[in-house]
Every structure is written in C-alpha cells, then in structure tokens.
Amino acid sequence: MIVASNAPDSIASCADAIRAGALIGLPTETVYGLGADASSDEAVAKIFAAKGRPADHPLIVHVAALDGGMSGVAHYAQQVPAFAKQLMAAFWPGPLTLILPRRTGVGAAAAGGQDSIGLRCPAHPAAQAVLAALRHPAQGQTEVWGIAAPSANRFGRVSPTTAAHVQSEMGHELLILDGGPCTLGIESTIIDCTRGAPVLLRPGSITSADVEAACGRRLLSKEEQEAQSSQAPRASGTLESHYAPNARVRLMDAKALQTAIDMLPASAPDARGPTIAVYARAPLKVVTGIVTQRTMPNDAAPAAHELFSVLRELDALGVQLIWVETPPDGLAWDGVRDRLQRAAA
Numbered sequence: 001m002i003v004a005s006n007a008p009d010s011i012a013s014c015a016d017a018i019r020a021g022a023l024i025g026l027p028t029e030t031v032y033g034l035g036a037d038a039s040s041d042e043a044v045a046k047i048f049a050a051k052g053r054p055a056d057h058p059l060i061v062h063v064a065a066l067d068g069g070m071s072g073v074a075h076y077a078q079q080v081p082a083f084a085k086q087l088m089a090a091f092w093p094g095p096l097t098l099i100l101p102r103r104t105g106v107g108a109a110a111a112g113g114q115d116s117i118g119l120r121c122p123a124h125p126a127a128q129a130v131l132a133a134l135r136h137p138a139q140g141q142t143e144v145w146g147i148a149a150p151s152a153n154r155f156g157r158v159s160p161t162t163a164a165h166v167q168s169e170m171g172h173e174l175l176i177l178d179g180g181p182c183t184l185g186i187e188s189t190i191i192d193c194t195r196g197a198p199v200l201l202r203p204g205s206i207t208s209a210d211v212e213a214a215c216g217r218r219l220l221s222k223e224e225q226e227a228q229s230s231q232a233p234r235a236s237g238t239l240e241s242h243y244a245p246n247a248r249v250r251l252m253d254a255k256a257l258q259t260a261i262d263m264l265p266a267s268a269p270d271a272r273g274p275t276i277a278v279y280a281r282a283p284l285k286v287v288t289g290i291v292t293q294r295t296m297p298n299d300a301a302p303a304a305h306e307l308f309s310v311l312r313e314l315d316a317l318g319v320q321l322i323w324v325e326t327p328p329d330g331l332a333w334d335g336v337r338d339r340l341q342r343a344a345a
C-alpha cells in the first residue's frame with residue numbers, strides 16, 4: 001500500500017510498522033530504501049528475505065538528524081576518527097554513508113555480522129520525520145535508534161526512485177511512504193572510515209574531491225588500498241554486475257554508437273517494434289524502425305536523477321538491448337559512470 005508522506009498519520013503509521021518489526025518502503029533523497037528496525041535481528045532478516053540478498057551483505061543504518069546525527073553515531077559506532085566527524089559536519093543530513101567501527105552488541109544483523117557498520121543521516125524530510133518519531137517514543141514505547149535500509153529493489157536489480165518502482169519490486173503488501181521521486185537518483189557515496197584514511201567504496205553525488213576538501217585528507221588510492229593487506233569489507237553495490245535491467249546494457253562512445261546503428265538492418269523482419277533502445281547525449285541518425293532513442297541530460301546531476309527511471313522505462317518497452325553513450329570524464333560523472341558500468345557488466 002502506498003501512502004503519501006503528507007497524508008495525515010502516514011508518518012505515525014510508518015513508525016508504528018517499524019516498531020512492530022515490519023518492513024516499510026522509505027523515501028530518501030538518493031533512492032527508496034526497504035526499512036526495518038536496525039536493532040531487531042528478526043526485522044532485519046525480513047529485509048534479506050524480501051530482497052533475496054545474502055545475509056552476510058551489510059546494510060546501511062539510517063539515523064535521525066536530531067543533533068547532526070551524533071547521538072545515532074554514538075549509539076552504533078565507536079572510535080570515530082576526526083576526519084569522519086568532519087565529513088558528518090559537512091554532508092549530514094545528506095547522501096553520504098560512513099563505514100565506522102561497530103559498537104559491540106548493536107546492529108549485528110544489520111551489519112551482516114561485520115565488526116563495522118554503515119551509517120547515513122538522510123536529508124529527505126519524510127525519512128527524517130519517521131526517524132524523529134522513532135527517537136521520541138510515546139509512553140510505554142522504547143526508543144528506536146535507526147532504520148536499516150538497503151535500496152528497495154530485489155538483489156542485483158535497478159534501485160527504485162519512485163514509490164511505484166518500490167511497489168513493482170516488492171508487491172502490494174508492503175507499506176510504502178511516498179515522498180515523491182528521489183531528487184538525486186543514485187545511491188549515497190560510501191566512505192570507509194575504518195582504515196586510518198578515508199577510502200571510497202562507492203561513488204555518488206558527493207564526489208571524491210568534495211570529500212577530500214571537506215576533511216583535508218586524501219582518499220587512499222587503489223594501490224595504497226591493495227598494499228594494506230587488511231581484508232576489504234564487502235559492499236554489494238561494488239559487485240561487478242549490479243543494477244542490471246532485463247535488457248542487455250552496452251556502453252559505447254558516440255562514434256561507436258553511430259557506427260553500430262548504421263550497421264543495423266533497415267527494418268525488423270517482423271513488425272514487433274523497437275528491439276534496441278539508445279540513450280545518448282545528442283540524438284543520433286537513425287533510419288531503422290528497430291531503434292528507439294532517449295536523450296541523456298548533458299549535466300551529471302539531472303542524468304543521475306533520471307538514470308534508474310530511464311533504465312526501467314526502456315526495459316519496460318521490451319527491448320533486448322540498451323545502448324548507452326559512455327558518460328563524459330570528470331568527477332561529477334563518477335556515480336553515473338559507475339552505475340552504468342555495473343549495469344553493463
């Protein structure tokens with residue numbers, strides 16, 4: 001069931017559902033999450049079951065913005081390095097997840113059994129309203145410190161950026177809080193803060209340059225990470241094949257894309273409509289009926305905003321192939337490029 005975030009009682013109903021150990025669809029500024037009480041192992045197990053996600057993949061725990069997220073951090077994490085505090089001050093509430101050493105005895109199931117925990121203080125007002133309701137218990141209720149929420153898609157599939165996407169992934173039983181289309185559209189930037197220096201685990205709307213500028217520290221390079229023999233944390237968003245629609249995705253530069261289109265037959269052997277969707281920054285010359293086109297925005301932020309939604313729409317046309325123009329170089333495009341490379345893997 002979808003409830004509008006501005007409808008009377010919708011926030012209270014969602015908070016009640018979380019307290020009761022149920023799942024909810026939760027809007028954030030990045031993508032929609034599939035949320036549960038992060039302290040309840042039973043509730044967290046329902047997330048893994050609903051997603052079809054292996055139980056040793058850690059989830060992100062969302063905390064209230066009450067005090068800049070600090071009390072939530074103090075509840076779940078220990079030994080927070082100074083650079084992590086600077087990042088929270090600069091970017092919370094917002095699209096940044098920090099991996100921190102986990103305090104013993106809290107959030108073990110949400111952390112997938114690891115001794116670290118991923119924490120994020122989301123900026124979406126509806127997510128914050130639910131978190132605030134949980135942190136301010138009514139008489140006789142206990143305080144709930146955080147909502148564990150991975151993206152509300154089935155494992156390995158495209159993340160949802162609208163309430164309707166969540167419903168199509170998870171079914172009609174789930175209580176989904178509709179906070180409108182996600183403004184950013186790709187998942188949060190993830191920084192591992194457990195290795196002495198910040199390490200980028202997943203690029204997002206906050207760029208590596210933003211992170212370095214805010215904390216005055218250089219991100220550990222790939223080579224430095226490899227030299228550090230410590231076992232790398234598992235990040236499912238960093239599996240090579242992820243965010244995959246049903247159609248096969250291929251990335252090409254504009255020239256290769258035009259060449260590939262030019263080689264296609266003039267029409268389909270049967271009249272079945274388009275079998276190839278093209279998503280490029282400028283319209284390409286197409287003389288065949290088997291190609292349909294969408295134009296990718298020229299700037300990274302609007303491109304990120306619509307990316308998952310466009311992949312879903314093109315997929316829904318029933319095309320077999322989605323040919324995408326490789327995004328431009330430059331840090332601002334890192335998040336979009338990363339998601340497209342995984343969709344194509």
Ligand code: TXA
Nearest residue numbers: 030033058059116117118150151187188233235236237
């Ligand atoms: O924007 C987002 O981050 C969205 C919204 C809902 O907040 N959430 C999201 O969650 O993308 P999910 O579960 O799809 O991706 C979480 C990523 C995974 O790659 C997971 O492995 C990694 O964060 N992660 C979480 N806790 C971790 C930990 N303790 N150590 C290493 N990676 C962790």
Ligand code: MG
Nearest residue numbers: 150151159237
């Ligand atoms: Mg995900």
